[in-house]
Amino acid sequence: MLGRTIDGRYEVQAVVGEGGMGTVYEVRHKSLGRLFALKVLRRDIAQDAELVARFIQEAKAAAAIGHPNIVAVSDFGAIEVETGQAELPFFVMEFLSGTSLASLLRTEKTLPADRVGQIMLQCAAALGAAHSAGVIHRDLKPDNVYLVRNGDQEFVKLLDFGVAKVTGGKRLTRIGMVFGTPHYMSPEQAEGKRIDARADIYALGVLMYECFAGRVPFEADTYMGVLTKHMYMSPEPLEQVMPDATALGAFGPIVMRCLAKNPEERFSSMADLVEAIELALDPPGRVTSVAPPGELPRHESIRPRATESMRPRATESMRPRATEEMVAPGHAPAEPSEPLSMAARVAIALAAVLVPIVIALGVRALRAPAPEEPPEAAAADAPGGALPAETAPAKAIDEPPAAPAVAAATAAPAPTAQEPPRTQGTAAPIPAKPTAATARPSATAAPTASMVRPQATGDIVDPWKR
Structure with missing residues (x-):
């Protein structure tokens, strides 16, 4: 077949390949100058009418589909190889490189x-x-x-x-x-x-x-x-x-x-x-x-497995849709973010541990009682040098409830058992300075005037300076 011109148009140049039913040649169209592939049925198969019909069917089937991914068939016919011998069917296809x-x-x-x-x-x-x-x-x-x-x-x-x-x-x-x-x-x-x-x-x-x-x-x-x-x-x-x-x-x-x-x-x-x-x-x-x-x-x-190399083309119907349950009221759905780095994850973990500790220490510091002043400093700051009521030793003794301010302004202080009622113009005798044994009242002793919080307004008189 090499060097021959088939059907007066296709010049055979080389053999491209050989299959079960025939041989494929590279041919050039003499008028167009284009390359084509020409497939010729094998001689031994050409003797079988059914196989010849199958060969022709291949040409017609490929030509009838007309799809870009199927080889295009443009022509077909028959070749007379020798006088008196059966003709060999052929068809012409696009040449593929x-x-x-x-x-x-x-x-x-x-x-x-x-x-x-x-x-x-x-x-x-x-x-x-x-x-x-x-x-x-x-x-x-x-x-x-x-x-x-x-x-x-x-x-x-x-x-x-x-x-x-x-x-x-x-x-x-x-x-x-x-x-x-x-x-x-x-x-x-x-x-x-x-x-x-x-x-x-x-x-x-x-x-x-x-x-x-x-x-x-x-x-x-x-x-x-x-x-x-x-x-x-x-x-x-x-x-x-x-x-x-x-x-x-x-x-x-x-x-x-x-x-x-x-x-x-x-x-x-x-x-x-x-x-x-x-x-x-x-x-x-x-x-x-x-x-x-x-x-x-x-x-x-x-069943498909979720891997990093799984790459499906999702249609609109398969993509997950954001529903009202997925989005908090009043907030727009957040855009998908990039995965956190390892350093960011470590920082978040440390913050989750340290922040509660710092908050707990702050709350504890706020709840701690203020330091008490020494009695001497409190006495110096009090008017007239008297000890303030909060630093008086009467803390350990149950104190009577203070009367309302209005009642204290109009009522005179009630006499106590330790302090007789005063009369105007009469000075109370000044008691002797207590010794060390008697300077501190006992828990069972009756409260003195200095231990009782004044019920009336006015100057607080220190009995020891009286």
Whole structure:
């Protein structure tokens, strides 16, 4: 084929690759000067009318979808190789400059979660468009995922719809017939049962598993051994396969749900899977569940874990709303603050301990009684040199209650037993100065005039100076 001109327009320049059904060439359009990829059916397969129909179906299926993440088919026809021989069908696709996911995994082994999410998000969007057009791919594998660089962006193109089933059309793969790549085949497809779009969801789950773990979930020595494991064995959880489970973020539950044996337990559509991947790619802390709204997860493994690398894209309905119970009356809701540093936390803890101690010491100081003045100083400050009533020794003796001020101003002091009533003009005799033995009254002695608080106003007379 090299050097030939196909259909008078496409000049064959090089071999790009070879697949199960044909060979892909790099061709140049003679009129446009643009590069295209031309896929020609293999000669041995061209003898089988059913496989020829499948090959043509691939071209029509890819052309009918018209999605940017699916390779665009622009032309198809047939090549006469030798006289009297069957013509080889071909179709023309856009020429892609990049690498396949299979080549990337052979080099990198595993990929980071963000990159896996972006690749799988585009794959799911493309397959969703195919399912809407009634086309099921049924042969997803890393070789059929092509990665094209567009500046800093990585763009995905899905290839090879050769075993695609067009819903409502002629069935080229009958029920009970197993067709596809075993390592990426759903259990129902491995059993030859009727399949739907959820078979592609399972295959996409295998792709994600391989991107994270560096291997497919099931390996065996034979083709049938791989199919048997897909039908009856549960894959090992990604958290146990990967050395660092936190690198998964929210993708662990998504992958394990895609790999559910029962199609009913997988995502119901590619749209639901797209939404889950978008949630996993958002900032962390917002994933609540990868299950459809109103449906509880069916496995422990699909419960999302709150990690720092979990990055869901929360919709408005999933973001927590501030309610009246969350906000104190009269106060606006506070903006979320940054986490406190360790120094700030230590300072707050010390303040919480020291402030109550300081307050307690202050209150104790305020409640402490004022220091009493010496009797001599109080006597010197009192008018006439008399001792104030508060410093008199009568503290230890019960004092009679003081009469009201008005009554004291009008009533004369009542005579006591120790002091006879005075008469005007008569001076009371001055008693002798007490000795040391008698200077201090005893607790049982009757109170003297000096011990009794005056009941009337006027000068206080010291009996010792009388």
